[in-house]
Amino acid sequence: MTLPFLTPLAFLLGLLALPILVLYMLKMRRRQVEVSSVVLWQRLLRDREANAPWQRLRRNLLLILQLLLLAALVFALARPFLIVPAVARGAVIVLLDASASMSATDVAPSRFAMAQAQVRELANGLSADGLLTVILVGRQPEVLATATRDTAAVIAAVDAARPQQGTVDWEAAFALAAGAARGGTPGETTIVILSDGGLPDGLAALPGEVRYVPIGSTEPIGRENIGIDAFSLRATASGPELFVRVTNFGTQPQRVLVTITSADQLVVSELVEVEPARSASVTLDDLVDVPSNFQAQLTAAGEAGGAPDAFPLDDTAWAVYQPPAAGRTLVLTPGNVFLEQMLASLPGVQAFRAAPDAPLPTDPFDLYVSDSLTETVAPAGAELLVINPISTTLFTVGEVFTNTQLTRVAADDPLTRYLDWSQVSVLQARRVAVPDWARVLVDSEGGPLVFAGETGGRRVAVLTFRLQDSDLPLQLAFPVLMSNLLAYLAPAQAFSAPDGLLPGETLLIRPAGGDAAIAIDDPTGQRFQAPATEAGVLFADTQRLGLYTVVSTQRVVGQFAVNLFDGGESTIAPATQLTLGQSPVTATPAEETGELELWPWLAAAALLILLIEWYVYHHGSVPPRRVSGATRS
Amino acid sequence: MFSESTLRRLDRLALVAQRVRAGVFKGERRSTKRGTSIEFADYRDYVRGDDLRRIDWNAYARLERPFIKLLEEEEDLAVHVLVDASLSMGFGDGETRKLDYACKLAAAFGYLALAAGDRLSVSVLHGEEVAARFGPARNRGFALRLIRFLEDVEPAGDTRLNAALRDYALTGGRPGLTFVISDLFAPDGHVDGLAQLQGRGHEVVVVHTLAPIEVEPDFAGDVRLVDAETQDFQEVTLDGGLRDLYHTRLTDWRNEIDAYCTKRGMHYVPVVTDEPWDQLVLHQLRQRGLVK
Numbered sequence: 001m002t003l004p005f006l007t008p009l010a011f012l013l014g015l016l017a018l019p020i021l022v023l024y025m026l027k028m029r030r031r032q033v034e035v036s037s038v039v040l041w042q043r044l045l046r047d048r049e050a051n052a053p054w055q056r057l058r059r060n061l062l063l064i065l066q067l068l069l070l071a072a073l074v075f076a077l078a079r080p081f082l083i084v085p086a087v088a089r090g091a092v093i094v095l096l097d098a099s100a101s102m103s104a105t106d107v108a109p110s111r112f113a114m115a116q117a118q119v120r121e122l123a124n125g126l127s128a129d130g131l132l133t134v135i136l137v138g139r140q141p142e143v144l145a146t147a148t149r150d151t152a153a154v155i156a157a158v159d160a161a162r163p164q165q166g167t168v169d170w171e172a173a174f175a176l177a178a179g180a181a182r183g184g185t186p187g188e189t190t191i192v193i194l195s196d197g198g199l200p201d202g203l204a205a206l207p208g209e210v211r212y213v214p215i216g217s218t219e220p221i222g223r224e225n226i227g228i229d230a231f232s233l234r235a236t237a238s239g240p241e242l243f244v245r246v247t248n249f250g251t252q253p254q255r256v257l258v259t260i261t262s263a264d265q266l267v268v269s270e271l272v273e274v275e276p277a278r279s280a281s282v283t284l285d286d287l288v289d290v291p292s293n294f295q296a297q298l299t300a301a302g303e304a305g306g307a308p309d310a311f312p313l314d315d316t317a318w319a320v321y322q323p324p325a326a327g328r329t330l331v332l333t334p335g336n337v338f339l340e341q342m343l344a345s346l347p348g349v350q351a352f353r354a355a356p357d358a359p360l361p362t363d364p365f366d367l368y369v370s371d372s373l374t375e376t377v378a379p380a381g382a383e384l385l386v387i388n389p390i391s392t393t394l395f396t397v398g399e400v401f402t403n404t405q406l407t408r409v410a411a412d413d414p415l416t417r418y419l420d421w422s423q424v425s426v427l428q429a430r431r432v433a434v435p436d437w438a439r440v441l442v443d444s445e446g447g448p449l450v451f452a453g454e455t456g457g458r459r460v461a462v463l464t465f466r467l468q469d470s471d472l473p474l475q476l477a478f479p480v481l482m483s484n485l486l487a488y489l490a491p492a493q494a495f496s497a498p499d500g501l502l503p504g505e506t507l508l509i510r511p512a513g514g515d516a517a518i519a520i521d522d523p524t525g526q527r528f529q530a531p532a533t534e535a536g537v538l539f540a541d542t543q544r545l546g547l548y549t550v551v552s553t554q555r556v557v558g559q560f561a562v563n564l565f566d567g568g569e570s571t572i573a574p575a576t577q578l579t580l581g582q583s584p585v586t587a588t589p590a591e592e593t594g595e596l597e598l599w600p601w602l603a604a605a606a607l608l609i610l611l612i613e614w615y616v617y618h619h620g621s622v623p624p625r626r627v628s629g630a631t632r633s
Numbered sequence: 634m635f636s637e638s639t640l641r642r643l644d645r646l647a648l649v650a651q652r653v654r655a656g657v658f659k660g661e662r663r664s665t666k667r668g669t670s671i672e673f674a675d676y677r678d679y680v681r682g683d684d685l686r687r688i689d690w691n692a693y694a695r696l697e698r699p700f701i702k703l704l705e706e707e708e709d710l711a712v713h714v715l716v717d718a719s720l721s722m723g724f725g726d727g728e729t730r731k732l733d734y735a736c737k738l739a740a741a742f743g744y745l746a747l748a749a750g751d752r753l754s755v756s757v758l759h760g761e762e763v764a765a766r767f768g769p770a771r772n773r774g775f776a777l778r779l780i781r782f783l784e785d786v787e788p789a790g791d792t793r794l795n796a797a798l799r800d801y802a803l804t805g806g807r808p809g810l811t812f813v814i815s816d817l818f819a820p821d822g823h824v825d826g827l828a829q830l831q832g833r834g835h836e837v838v839v840v841h842t843l844a845p846i847e848v849e850p851d852f853a854g855d856v857r858l859v860d861a862e863t864q865d866f867q868e869v870t871l872d873g874g875l876r877d878l879y880h881t882r883l884t885d886w887r888n889e890i891d892a893y894c895t896k897r898g899m900h901y902v903p904v905v906t907d908e909p910w911d912q913l914v915l916h917q918l919r920q921r922g923l924v925k
Contacts, residue, residue, distance in 0.1 A: 030857040030868055036721035036731075036847060037818030038860040038867040044882040045869065 003080045006597070010077035017070055024063050065613040069606055076602035081595040084125045090188050091147070092126075093133040093177050093208075094119055097195035098161065099168040100503070100569040102215065104196070106222040106310040111215045112163040115194040118213060122192070123154040127595050133180045137195070138164050139504040139543065141173035147183070165313055165545050166503025167566055170199050174206060181207045193585075197575025198568050205581030211588040216574035217310075223573040224250035226274060227314025228258075229565050230281075231296050232499045233321045240321060242267075242284040244296050248274035249571045255301040256308045258282050262291040271301055293320045293547055293559055314570045318547050318561035319500065327490035328363075332356055332378065333371035338473035339387070342482050343369070349486060367490035372466055383459050383489045388466040389430060394455065395438070395462070398431035401446030404465070408443040414536075415452055415461075415484045416441050424472050429465035438462075450481070452488065461485045495550065500561035501542050507560065510536040515552040522548055523562075676700040682747075682773030711769075711809025712746035713835065714739045714755045715801060716786065718764070720861045721818045723788035725844030729906040735814040735842055736783040737910045742812050743779045745914075747772055754806065755779060757786050758815075761796035769806065791862035794819035798826025808834030816842050817890065820863060824893065831897060838900040838923060841890060845907045848883065850876070 005011075035041070096119060102112040119134060126132055132154055134144040144157040181189040189208035196216040216222045230245035248254050253275050260267040260282070272280040298315040300308040307315060329343060329351045343351035354361065356373050368378035372388040391397045404426040410416050421442055431447040434440055438453030438460070452461035472478050487510070495509040511518050511532035518537045519529045523546025530537045532552070542548070542562045550557040564570070577586045679688055679699035689702045716739050722732040739755055746753040747770060754768040767782040768775075794815060805811075811830055817823050817839075830837050850871065858867045869875065887903050894901035900923060904913055 030855045031852070033852050033856045033858055034861050035850075035858045036724040036816060036844070036861055038858050038863075038865050039818060039820070040879070040882055040886065041858055041867045041869060042865075044875075044878050045867065 004083070006079035006081060006595075008078055010074060010079070013077060014070070014074045016074075017067055020063070020066055020070065024060075061616055062613060065609055065616060069609045069613060072602050072606035072609060076599040076606060079597055079599050080602075081597045084121075084596045090127065090129065090190060091131045091133075092122060093180050093189060093191045094122065094135065095173055095177055095191065095193045095195070096134060096136050096144075096158070096161065097168065097193070097198075097215070098136050098138045098163045099195075099198060100163070100165050100313050100564055100566070101196055101198055101311065101572050102163045103165070103313055104216065104222075104225075104311040104572045106217040106219070106572070107215070110163070111196055115215045116158050116161070118194050118215070119158045120155050123151045123158075125596050126151060133177075134158060135173055135176050135180070136161050137168045137170060137173040139166060139168055141169060141176050143176060143180075147180070164503065164543055165564065166543065167569060170203060174203055178204075178206055193578065195575075195578075196572065197578065198571070199575075199578055199580075201579070203580050205583065210580060210585050212578050212585045214574040214576065214587045216572065218574070220250075220252065221310050224252055224254070225309045225311045225314070225570055225572045226250065226254040226256055226298065227309075227311065227564070227570045228296055228298060228317040229279070229314070229567060229570065231294075231317035231319045231563060231565075233294065233319045240285075240287050242287060242294065242319070243281060244283075244317070245279050245281045246272055246274055246298065247279040247567070247570070248276050249567065250309070250573075251276050254308065256298045257301055257305075259297045259299065260284070260294055261297070262294045267294065291321070293318060293561070309572075311570065311572045313545060314564045314566075316545070317563045317565070318545075320547070320559045320561050322558065327366040327486065328352070329367040329369060329486070329490060330354055330361065330365040331369045331371065332373060333369070334373075336371050336387075336467060338467050338478070339369070339371055342473070342479060343486075345479070346483060346486060349490075367486065381456070381458050385461050385463075385485060385489055387463045389432065389462055389464065394460060395435045396433050397464075398433070400428050401431050402428045403446040404429055404444040404449065406442070406449075407445055408440075410439065410441050413439070413441060415488055416481075417484060418480050419484065420477055420480075424470060424475050424477050426465050426470040426472070428469055432462065432464050452485065459489050461489055495558070495560065500563050500565075502565060503543055503545060503562055504540070505542055505562075506538055506540040507542065508536045508538055509550055509557070511552055517552070518557075519551045520548055521551065522546070675703045677703060680772055680774045682776065683750075684773075710746070710749070710751040711807045712742065712751045712753045713801075713805055713809055713811040714742050714753070715798070715811065715813045715815075716755070716757050716783075717792050717794065717813075717815030718757045718759055718786050718788050719790060719792035719818075720788050721791075721816055722842070724816075724847065724861065725906050726846070729844050731816055731842050731844050731906055732786065732788050734904075734906040734910055735840075736786055738814055738840060738842075738914070739812070740780055740783050741910065741914045743767075743783075744773075744776050747774075747776050747779065752807070752809070753779070755782065756801060756805070758792050758794070758797040758801075759790050761793040762800045763797065763804070792819055793821050794823040795821045795826040798823070799829045802826075802829040802833040802835070805833075805835075809836070810838065811835040812838045812840055814840040814842060816847075818862070827894075827899065828897070831899065836900075837894075837897075838902060839890065839894055841887065841901065841903045843903070843905050845905055848905055850879065 096115055098112065102110070102115065104111050107114045123132055126149060131147040131149060132145060133147050134154060134157065136142045136144050144161060145154040148154060177191055181191060191206050191208055191210045193210065193212045194215055195212070196214060226246060226248045228244060229247045230243065233240055233242050242260065244258060244260065246256065246258060253273065255271065255273045257269060257271050259269045268282070268284060270282050272282065274280045296317045296319070298308050299305045309315070327349050329349055331340060331343060331351055331353045333339060333353065334356055340351065340353060343349055352361075352365070356377060360377060360379065364379075365382070367383045367385060369385045370378055370387065370389075374390060378384050389395070389397050406421055406424070409419060409421050426444070426449060429444070429447065429449055432451070434448055434451050435453070435455070437455035438451045440448040440451045442448070442450040448464060450461070450463055452459070454460070467473050472481075495507055501507060509518055515532040517529055518532050519527050520539050520541075521527050522541065523544050528539065528541055530539075545562050545564055547559050547561055549559050577584045579585070676689065676692065677700065679701050683701055687701050688699045692700045716732075716735050718732060722735060723730065725731050725734070743753050743755055750772055752769050752771050753775070754766065756763040756767070757765040765782070765786070767779055770779070792815075794817065798813070813827065813830075815823070827837055827839065853871050855870050856868070858869060860866065891901045891903070900921060902913075902917065902921065
């Protein structure tokens with residue numbers, strides 16, 4: 001086998017060995033030093049030469065090292081390379097699949113690690129005119145390297161990448177790849193997809209040549225997978241019910257043990273047998289003292305136990321019990337049929353009515369509705385909806401006005417979401433000076449019609465007119481407005497995720513009045529914090545599977561679970577071909593050849609030789625610091 | 634050359650020979666011979682520098698001239714100081730120049746001898762013979778002249794130490810306590826000369842003088858060493874290994890001389906010239922019993 005060189009002319013630099021040799025052959029010009037006598041020196045040199053037959057060789061060690069150094073440098077400049085098999089050459093764009101199924105361990109150590117190794121191989125075999133772009137296909141695709149020849153940077157970026165635990169956005173990744181391909185010369189770009197399949201249908205064709213390198217084992221271990229694809233805890237008429245569904249995504253029947261635990265206490269353990277492409281479920285409806293969360297785990301049937309397959313992400317699932325919570329609302333009204341019917345029909349609201357002159361119930365309520373009262377009866381600090389107000393410490397009410405033509409609806413406010421006020425007519429309303437803490441939701445020529453805000457840790461909303469003085473109760477705007485206001489004033493729950501989330505899904509958390517900040521602890525214990533706003537906190541860092549805990553400044557608000565529950569990811573058998581546009585792309589063996597350049601190794605060797613030469617030259621050539629009398633006899 | 638305090642300390646010292654040689658002059662030194670009594674022998678004229686305690690004050694009262702009383706049983710000691718003044722002795726920087734150091738030692742030994750009334754000869758060795766000689770002198774009055782003599786000594790030429798010592802053994806006069814101050818870097822060696830001296834009855838003290846740069850060479854790398862005396866040269870590449878070997882060889886060489894001297898009943902005093910010379914005289918030589 002011959003070693004090819006990219007710049008063989010560099011060998012001419014080998015002629016530099018001649019001057020080195022000539023310099024060594026020339027008599028060395030030594031520094032002259034006068035000494036009192038050379039008798040001792042002559043004697044000891046005779047002794048040394050007599051005792052060291054290798055002395056002559058040793059004396060030439062520097063010459064040998066210098067010739068070796070020159071040889072290493074000349075070889076490095078000649079750029080020798082090894083021909084290695086490669087998937088592609090030239091300008092290459094790599095799409096590195098980081099979906100959950102790439103965590104499968106059917107190939108050691110994992111599919112993603114194998115794909116990383118493929119990228120490293122591509123980078124190392126990059127030809128002299130090659131350019132490499134690497135796109136990590138995640139939920140938000142990320143460009144790890146852009147049209148670079150910097151092999152080390154590519155490898156470092158790829159090594160730092162990690163697979164995700166959910167589905168990924170192939171469309172966005174394809175858009176990135178197409179953009180990168182158009183930046184290069186058409187026809188010369190090769191797009192390499194390192195994936196185990198699972199690409200969605202209807203993806204657009206990519207410019208340039210597309211090659212698909214399937215990642216994963218073709219053995220049964222690379223196909224067989226059984227996983228949990230549903231796990232929930234629902235309130236039913238007869239109490240909470242726990243439901244687990246186990247699906248066989250492989251081609252062989254599977255027997256697994258389904259174990260459900262709560263707070264490390266075993267709840268139930270059941271052996272299930274599932275045919276290929278079939279599901280089996282376990283249902284528990286006699287739960288007593290329902291704990292807050294459950295974990296379901298699949299293990300292989302049999303004494304050995306352990307993971308039932310090579311894809312562990314869908315072998316565990318979590319469920320959190322969120323009992324239905326209703327906002328307890330006390331309506332203080334002399335009588336308002338519209339209001340009472342509306343409150344009774346809203347989900348999550350338990351409405352109670354009290355006469356204005358009757359004493360207040362001692363039990364606290366989540367919300368007090370004050371309708372056309374002549375005095376303030378709601379307890380201080382309670383959440384309050386005031387209809388047809390009177391002056392209080394919160395705001396001042398003026399005279400009645402009739403020019404109630406709509407001038408503005410706060411369009412970007414969550415409290416006016418889906419609210420269409422254009423058809424609403426109001427006969428008259430009371431003029432209210434809007435306090436600093438409140439914002440106007442619906443404004444008219446004569447003054448505000450609806451405003452709301454938060455003051456002193458309590459939330460207050462005000463309708464400045466009697467419902468009977470308007471046709472609002474007859475309009476669609478009424479239930480929309482009331483629903484929005486009640487969700488704001490007395491949110492039943494901070495968030496709603498009874499069935500958990502999928503990885504990457506977002507969750508809206510509505511903090512209670514008075515919460516300054518919301519913190520979310522992810523399954524690894526990492527804490528995410530955000531200031532609480534009335535609009536709520538949108539949490540999107542749900543990439544990890546497991547239980548998340550929501551904590552406000554005052555209390556633990558609750559937990560929610562993130563589970564894989566994705567049949568596409570659980571079907572781990574590597575696809576043999578992809579369909580992009582109308583044309584199929586089949587798996588590509590490594591047909592091309594790449595050039596693995598050896599000059600970095602030679603340069604490293606030259607550096608090492610240089611260090612040795614430096615050491616040999618200086619070792620002992622520097623006179624030691626003399627310590628007075630140290631050698632005196 | 635000497636400070637006042639050093640002189641006072643030297644005054645309290647005297648050279649000691651293991652075997653005192655019988656002198657032709659009556660001396661101030663008690664004989665080791667037994668059976669003789671302390672008896673008056675003779676007078677001699679006082680010269681400046683003599684010990685005032687030895688003046689016969691009765692004679693002075695009668696004759697108004699100071700006389701020194703000589704006793705029968707006392708002997709004088711012949712003290713020879715031979716200083717190697719070859720070019721190799723010119724080595725050493727400043728205070729550590731070997732010849733200066735050797736001259737200081739010679740002056741100290743000479744002063745001790747003169748102060749004790751011993752018969753002192755100081756010789757400077759160049760080539761194969763004695764190039765300059767001081768003495769014989771017998772009392773402290775010669776101390777200043779001795780110092781002036783030694784101050785004029787300059788290194789020159791090479792020294793055939795064997796030949797020079799042999800020559801001195803024949804022509805140096807009465808045997809006695811003989812200090813040979815040299816670096817012993819002599820092409821023809823030194824052993825025969827020392828043996829000749831001893832054979833003539835001298836009690837030999839070899840003061841082997843080396844400069845610090847000879848103990849620890851201050852050069853390194855590829856050098857051409859040139860012999861200051863013979864102009865011979867030797868090319869060496871001084872690395873750590875060779876430096877270690879040099880140390881070993883130097884130690885062996887000194888040990889060989891020491892062993893030879895010990896075997897022949899000579900005294901061997903190795904000295905490096907960065908050691909204070911008065912410390913050597915006042916402390917080391919006293920330890921070795923050469924000074925009391």
